[in-house]
Amino acid sequence: MHPGFHVNHGYRCGGTPFARESRESQQPDQHAAARAIRVGRVTWTVGFDLDMTLIDSRPGVARAIDQLGAEFGLPLSGTTFADRLGPPLATLLVEAGAPEDLVPALVTRYRALYPTIVSTIPPMPGAQAALAAVEARDGRVLVVTGKHAPLAQLHIAELGWRVDHLAGDLWSAGKAATLREQGASLFVGDHVGDMNGARAADVFAVGVSTGPCTADELRAAGADVVLTDLTEFPAWLATEFGTITA
Ligand SMILES: [Mg+2]
Numbered sequence: 001m002h003p004g005f006h007v008n009h010g011y012r013c014g015g016t017p018f019a020r021e022s023r024e025s026q027q028p029d030q031h032a033a034a035r036a037i038r039v040g041r042v043t044w045t046v047g048f049d050l051d052m053t054l055i056d057s058r059p060g061v062a063r064a065i066d067q068l069g070a071e072f073g074l075p076l077s078g079t080t081f082a083d084r085l086g087p088p089l090a091t092l093l094v095e096a097g098a099p100e101d102l103v104p105a106l107v108t109r110y111r112a113l114y115p116t117i118v119s120t121i122p123p124m125p126g127a128q129a130a131l132a133a134v135e136a137r138d139g140r141v142l143v144v145t146g147k148h149a150p151l152a153q154l155h156i157a158e159l160g161w162r163v164d165h166l167a168g169d170l171w172s173a174g175k176a177a178t179l180r181e182q183g184a185s186l187f188v189g190d191h192v193g194d195m196n197g198a199r200a201a202d203v204f205a206v207g208v209s210t211g212p213c214t215a216d217e218l219r220a221a222g223a224d225v226v227l228t229d230l231t232e233f234p235a236w237l238a239t240e241f242g243t244i245t246a
Contacts, residue, residue, distance in 0.1 A: 012084070012087075012192075013084075013086075013191065013192055013211075013212045013213035013214070013217050044137065044138065044139045044140065044185060045139060045140040045141075045142060045164075045182055045183050045184045045185060046134045046139050046140070046141060046142065046184065046185065046186045046187075046188065047142040047143070047144045047175075047178075047179050047182070047184040047186065047187040047188065047198075047203070048130075048131075048141065048142065048143055048144070048187075048188045048189070049086075049143075049144065049145055049146075049187075049188065049189035049190060049191065049194045050143050050145035050147055050152050050155065051085045051086065051145065051146070051147060051190075051211070052085050052086070052124070052190040052191070052210055052211030052212070053124065053127075053188060053189050053190045053194070053208055053210065053211065053230070054123060054124055054127045054130075054131075054143070054230075055121050055122065055123055055124060055127070055155055055159075056121065056122050056123070056124050056210075057082070057085060057121050058079075058082040058083070058085065059082070059120065059121075060117035060118070060120045060121040061078065061081065061082045061085065061117070062078030062079045062081065062082040063078060063117060063120075064078070064110060064113045064114060064116075064117050065077075065078035065081045065082065065096075065110075066078035067113060068106060068109060068110055068113065071109065072102065072105075072106060072109075074097070074098055074102075074106075075097065076093075076096050076097070076098065077096070080096065081096050083212055084212055085191075085211060085212065086146060086171075086190070086191035086193050086194070086211060086212060086213075087146060087171055087172075087193065088146050088169065088171050089107055089110060089146075089147075089148070090103050090107055091171075093106055093107070111148060111150075111151065114151050114154070115151075115154060118151075118154045118155055118158050119158055121155065121158075123159055124208075124210055124229065124230055125210075125229050125230065125231050126229055126230030126231030126232070126233060126234075127230050128159075128161075129230070129231070129233070129234050130188075130230040130233040130234060131161055131162070132234075133233060133234035133237050133238075134237075135162065137237070137241070140164040140165070140182070141161075141162065141163050141164050141165075142163070142164065142165045142166075142167070142178070142179070142182050142184060143156065143163050143165075143166045143167070144167045144170055144175045144178050144179060144187070144197070145166075145167070145168050145170065146168075146169065146170060146171040146193075147168055147169075148168050148169055149166060149167065149168025149169060150168075151168070152166055152168045153166060153168075165178075165182055170197075171193055171197075172193035172194075172196045172197055172200075173196055173197055173200040174197065175187070175193075175194070175197030175198075175200075175201070176197050176198075176200035176201035177201075179197065179198065179201035179203050180201045180202075180203075184201065184203045185203060185204060186198075186203060186204045186205075186206055187201070187203050187204070187205060187206065188206040188207075188208060188230075188233070189205075189206075189207065189208070190207070190208050190209070190210050190211030190212070190213060190218075191211055191212065191213050192213050192217055192218060192220075192221035194207070195207055195218055195221035195222045195223045196221055196222065198222065199221075199222040204224050204225075205222055205223045205224045205225075206223065206224065206225055206226075206227065206233075206236075207219070207221075207223035207225070207226040207227070208226070208227050208228070208229055208230055208233075209226060209227075209228060209229070210228075210229045210230070215228075
C-alpha cells in the first residue's frame with residue numbers, strides 16, 4: 001500500500017461499535033455553548049464538515065464509484081459507498097472490498113473523474129443560510145473535511161461560497177489540530193468522526209443528522225446539540241448566541 005494512503009478503520013455509523021469516552025458522569029452544562037462563543041469571540045470561527053453537512057454528495061459520488069468499479073472490474077456499489085461518506089476515500093474503498101494494492105490507482109482515477117460530478121452535487125438544505133448566519137455575525141468559516149482539498153475547493157468555487165480556510169484530507173480526531181489552530185468555537189458535522197474531532201479540539205460539537213449517523217449516534221459520540229439539518233442552524237445560533245451581536 002502506498003504510504004500516502006492511510007487506512008484508518010473505526011468511527012463508523014450504522015451499528016458498528018466505536019470507542020468513545022463516557023460523558024454520563026458529567027453534569028449537563030446549559031451554558032457551554034455560550035461560554036465557547038465568548039472565549040472565541042475575538043476571532044469567532046465556525047468549522048463545518050463538507051460531505052453530507054454542507055453538500056449532498058451522495059448521488060454524484062455513487063455515479064463516480066460505479067464508473068470506477070466498472071473501469072477496474074471491481075464489484076463496487078456506488079450507492080452503498082455513498083451511504084457511508086465521511087471517512088477518507090482510501091478507507092471507504094478498502095471497506096467496500098477493494099484490494100489494498102489497487103487503492104492508490106483507484107484514488108488517482110477517482111480524483112480524475114471527480115471534477116465531472118461537481119456541478120451535479122447540490123448544497124444541503126440550509127447550507128447557504130447557515131454560512132450566511134456565521135458571516136452576518138462577523139464569523140470566519142472553516143471547512144474541515146475528509147475530502148481531498150483540491151476536490152473540496154471545486155465545490156466551494158462551484159457554489160460560490162466564501163470560506164476563510166479550507167483543510168482537506170482530515171478525519172475524526174485528525175480534524176482537531178486545524179480546529180484549534182484556526183480558533184474554532186464550533187464544529188458542525190454529520191458524522192461521529194466529526195463529533196470526535198470537535199471533542200478532541202475541545203470545541204462545541206454541533207451534529208446534523210443529514211448523513212450516515214443517527215441523532216443518537218451523534219449524541220453518543222459527544223455532540224453538544226443535534227440539529228435535524230442546517231435549516232435549523234440560524235435559529236439555533238440566534239437562540240444560543242443572540243447576545244453577541246447586541
Ligand atoms: Mg460528512
